Amino acid sequence: MTATVPATAALALGDDALVLSHRLGEWAGHAPVLEEEVALANIALDLLGQARVLLSMAGDEDELAYLREERAFRNLQLVEQSNGDFAQTIARQLYFSTYQQLLYTELAGSDGPFAPLAAKAVKEVAYHRDHAELWTLRLGDGTETSRERMQRACEALWRFTGEMFQPVEGLDADWAGMEAQWLRSMTDVLGRATLTVPEGPRTGAWSAGAGRQGLHTEPFGRMLAEMQHLHRSHPGASW
Amino acid sequence: MATAAAHRTARTDADGARTAAGDTAEYERAFDAAVAADERIEPRDWMPDAYRATLVRQIAQHAHSEIIGMQPEANWITRAPSLRRKAILMAKVQDEAGHGLYLYSAAETLGTSRDELLDKLHSGRQKYSSIFNYPTLTWADVGAIGWLVDGAAITNQVPLCRCSYGPYARAMVRICKEESFHQRQGYELLLALSKGTEEQHAMAQDAVNRWWWPSLMMFGPPDDESQHSAQSMEWKIKRHSNDELRQRFVDICVPQAESLGLTLPDPDLRWNEERQQHDFGTIDWTEFWEVLKGNGPCNEQRITQRRNAHDEGAWVRDAAAAYAAKHTGETGAKQA
Numbered sequence: 001m002t003a004t005v006p007a008t009a010a011l012a013l014g015d016d017a018l019v020l021s022h023r024l025g026e027w028a029g030h031a032p033v034l035e036e037e038v039a040l041a042n043i044a045l046d047l048l049g050q051a052r053v054l055l056s057m058a059g060d061e062d063e064l065a066y067l068r069e070e071r072a073f074r075n076l077q078l079v080e081q082s083n084g085d086f087a088q089t090i091a092r093q094l095y096f097s098t099y100q101q102l103l104y105t106e107l108a109g110s111d112g113p114f115a116p117l118a119a120k121a122v123k124e125v126a127y128h129r130d131h132a133e134l135w136t137l138r139l140g141d142g143t144e145t146s147r148e149r150m151q152r153a154c155e156a157l158w159r160f161t162g163e164m165f166q167p168v169e170g171l172d173a174d175w176a177g178m179e180a181q182w183l184r185s186m187t188d189v190l191g192r193a194t195l196t197v198p199e200g201p202r203t204g205a206w207s208a209g210a211g212r213q214g215l216h217t218e219p220f221g222r223m224l225a226e227m228q229h230l231h232r233s234h235p236g237a238s239w
Numbered sequence: 240m241a242t243a244a245a246h247r248t249a250r251t252d253a254d255g256a257r258t259a260a261g262d263t264a265e266y267e268r269a270f271d272a273a274v275a276a277d278e279r280i281e282p283r284d285w286m287p288d289a290y291r292a293t294l295v296r297q298i299a300q301h302a303h304s305e306i307i308g309m310q311p312e313a314n315w316i317t318r319a320p321s322l323r324r325k326a327i328l329m330a331k332v333q334d335e336a337g338h339g340l341y342l343y344s345a346a347e348t349l350g351t352s353r354d355e356l357l358d359k360l361h362s363g364r365q366k367y368s369s370i371f372n373y374p375t376l377t378w379a380d381v382g383a384i385g386w387l388v389d390g391a392a393i394t395n396q397v398p399l400c401r402c403s404y405g406p407y408a409r410a411m412v413r414i415c416k417e418e419s420f421h422q423r424q425g426y427e428l429l430l431a432l433s434k435g436t437e438e439q440h441a442m443a444q445d446a447v448n449r450w451w452w453p454s455l456m457m458f459g460p461p462d463d464e465s466q467h468s469a470q471s472m473e474w475k476i477k478r479h480s481n482d483e484l485r486q487r488f489v490d491i492c493v494p495q496a497e498s499l500g501l502t503l504p505d506p507d508l509r510w511n512e513e514r515q516q517h518d519f520g521t522i523d524w525t526e527f528w529e530v531l532k533g534n535g536p537c538n539e540q541r542i543t544q545r546r547n548a549h550d551e552g553a554w555v556r557d558a559a560a561a562y563a564a565k566h567t568g569e570t571g572a573k574q575a
Binding site: 018022025026028029030031032033034035036037038041042044045048049051052055061062065066085086137138139141142143145146149226227229230231234236237238239 | 321337435439558561
């Protein structure tokens with residue numbers, strides 16, 4: 001039995017889920033159709049549930065969520081990207097949920113400290129991925145407008161996808177193997193959606209993924225300001 | 240039961256051919272008898288046009304209220320002060336979208352469509368509950384909405400579980416279960432604030448001060464000014480008068496406010512030994528009618544956000560329709 005939980009890994013996974021959940025929460029009351037109000041909130045709730053378990057493995061969930069500053073967050077830059085239009089939200093969801101499903105499937109099969117969480121979460125994540133894939137197909141193979149928007153969204157977020165496969169300290173996974181599988185999956189889904197797999201760099205540049213080191217993109221600080229404002233205004237209060 | 244049999248016959252006939260003029264009176268008698276016998280009216284049954292129209296109006300307004308009602312609470316999702324509260328709030332707003340969906344489905348059994356109803360909401364031809372035209376200014380408002388607004392909604396809606404129209408009554412059974420849960424969560428949120436720091440307590444009191452009177456207005460105009468009441472009660476769509484339900488709500492809230500350690504903002508509120516009920520102050524009906532006419536603090540904002548979400552989502556709905564048209568009949572569109 002492993003007694004110690006690798007805090008770096010718990011924070012990386014927990015922050016991914018926390019931040020993406022927050023972004024999806026911003027859709028409430030703005031979705032294109034009522035069924036998507038339900039679906040997006042449902043995914044946001046699943047992710048928030050995962051975040052709470054993971055952050056609690058690293059410390060106190062609320063202290064970690066509300067009292068760390070931008071430079072201390074370890075989430076991927078991908079998940080902090082703004083919602084944009086529905087296509088951008090779906091592209092972000094497609095990229096991330098496919099990655100998360102691959103990673104959690106591996107972790108669920110391991111004997112590490114994340115196995116129990118991953119075993120439960122992998123079922124949720126399979127649903128998230130299904131949802132994102134179906135919308136990718138509908139938007140890609142829908143109208144001319146939706147196809148253009150979906151293509152643009154896939155391209156805009158492409159440069160944030162390499163970071164997902166940079167090894168995280170404390171997580172034992174086949175990163176290169178996952179990346180190859182992820183790329184195959186994207187080629188398949190985007191192909192079926194009549195979309196082109198984007199070209200261009202996925203890693204390397206400053207902006208191509210440094211969230212795991214606490215280097216974030218500009219919209220993230222603003223997101224945290226909103227998220228943390230009330231909690232920080234009442235130090236020590238309980239809610 | 241004679242009435243049930245007559246009613247079922249009418250159902251079968253109405254389903255087949257157009258109603259001959261001479262039959263209408265007979266159908267009407269069967270309908271009245273079924274309502275009198277507390278039987279449920281179902282979608283394929285004959286029903287008076289005015290009964291159908293009243294139900295469409297009421298169920299649509301109820302559905303619209305769930306959808307517009309997401310906004311004041313969603314306003315706080317991104318600022319919820321703990322992850323536990325954030326999860327509870329997200330789940331609640333999600334439930335509201337679900338309630339909207341049940342209710343639009345119930346309305347559709349009466350021969351209208353969700354698109355048509357949404358169009359009426361967006362163009363101002365159908366209303367939603369006036370309560371959602373008030374702003375959520377602090378976190379405590381989320382608690383006050385749960386306790387008072389959901390509390391008032393439940394008081395109104397529990398009797399609807401016995402409404403004469405089956406699909407509406409069944410939707411209300413499901414909705415009321417979830418609403419009572421939300422109401423308890425709201426109460427518990429306020430309790431945490433009330434027992435928290437001085438600032439938190441003040442925040443809770445301020446929210447209750449602002450939401451109390453608007454919540455009492457949720458029961459609608461006084462009985463002598465309520466235009467639809469008498470007919471709705473005769474049809475057993477409605478079971479109690481506005482004033483009766485409002486009184487019931489006040490009597491429930493007073494002890495709850497006490498145990499919360501919060502006061503209700505009404506100097507005339509006191510126990511009446513003789514009536515065995517609380518007396519309470521006069522509602523500002525001018526404000527009520529103004530909000531109803533569209534002049535409340537958030538009317539413009541709420542409807543604009545709803546219209547924008549709908550308009551900005553048009554290309555997404557078009558895409559889904561185009562995709563479905565291209566792929567009808569395909570199996571395995573949903574691949575792993």
